[in-house]
Amino acid sequence: MMNRKLFFAFCLSMIATAGLLSFKLIKGDNSVRGHETVNAGLTLPEGFQAAVIADNLGSTRHLVATPQGDIYVHLAGTKNGKGILVFHVDGDKATLKSSFANFGGTGIAIKNDYLYASNSREVYRYKLDDKNEVINPDKPERIVTGLIDRRTHAPKAIALDNDGNLYVNIGAYTNICSEYDHNKTGCPILDSAGGIWQFKADKPDQTYSDGVRYAAGLRNVVGLAWNQQDNQLFVMQHGRDQLHDLFPNLYTVHQSAILPAECMFALKKGDNAGYPYVYYDWIQHKNMLGPEYGGDGKKLADPKYINPVASYPGHYAPDGLLFYTGNQFPEKYKNGAFIAFHGSWNRAPEPQAGYCVVFQPFKDGKPYGDWEVFADGFAGTEEQKASGHAVHRPCGLAQGPDGSLYVTDDNKGTIYKITYKKQ
């Protein structure tokens, strides 16, 4: 009798396990099928649609759109010897017009009839004609040269203001400067990295000595944009890694996965965001003293370092920032910020996260209210996301002349176009 009961229970448990497994399989199946829907595998708020307008382009980083409906896309490396692709977009179809630039890179922007593009050491510009087409693709003017490139955080993302200045991110070529600041007397690399440098937008061959360190103490910035409402530079900082690995007695594995915050800073000339001495804790909403410099997860940072204007979960990796000024999307999006989060790697053994485009509401030129996930699903299945082997990873953002939002993926080289249809 007892044995029969046991056998019965055993059978039940097997059925339950099988059921769970098959549920998992079905779930996986559904997510794959999702890629074929009109939303191109992305989940979006109601009324929005996404389409893949180009695919398999290489590592597509930042992009910029022209009023004539062209997009300039910067590849991380060159493909067939070219680092910039030009497409004309008509509806959901992008047609390759041309390719040029013998260098790959991340930064690309248009200002005052010039296309600016960077590699990891230099910034170039190309004169545009009245259709915003590059006049002489083989003869760019070199604007900045000799910037430091030590592989880690090498991409030089760029932005321009309305007063003839060019802003260049020069990332710190280290996680937290510990290998350069053994005696904790001050991180010595900040004289030429770990900040935003300002150069003239029209002066050729500028080097460090021609530029100004506009803001210091920024570990690495890839997403940055000029806010036209309050005429100010906004940047997204990639926060530090390895709080637990380096200080297992102060931070748990979980704390290390979610901390520190990825920060949005509104910069003024001369600001110091405090890297590597501080980090921002988005749960306590406090700027903390870093453990390398005597912090313990409780001690606060010196108030001379600026606070972020908004903060996001750890290691999400913000790679694109765009202020939406179009008229296509509903009113709440106007003048708010879209942020492309490339997705984490430094959350293991916990599941990786990010891989989405976030919307941050703004009011009067400042973040106002909670951020929300706008576009998700780039990574693929939950398993692909958790393992970090995401299929697509958001990087660059641009706004089309009709108010559509473009998103690049630098893993598969996919370009998405997100549009809104009134219900």
Place this chain on the structure above:
Amino acid sequence: MNIKITGLFLASFILLFNALQAQTKKKAIRQTTAGTSIARGKVVYTNVCLPCHMADAGGVQNMNPPLINTTYVLGNKTNLIKIVLHGFNEDVEINGQTYSNTMGAHDDLTDRQIADVLTYVRRSFGNKASAIKAPEVSKVRAMSKK
């Protein structure tokens, strides 16, 4: 009655898992010293290497190289031991992909821990290379001190 069935249900689950676990344990015991080295190495891997190289050793796009199917791992033992002891600060290209992150030195690990973790990596994730023994690590460590 309900409680009884739930209890039995749970018990059967526990029995099933115990049986499975016992089986894997038995396997481990039957293996040679390389087996125990691999088991110890897995612990070191989880604590030290996994945060960057990932649980499946697949690495991270553009940043941290994979440890699978590469001569850096499967090739010359001395070079591999040196990477762990001194860290690595060069561009790595594996199967056409480059990886840019700097790896810190791990000379705080003991010779046996390094031998164990490298043996684990060289014998796991589909890798099939020879084991590394603690005296081999000692030799490289002594060489580097000169």
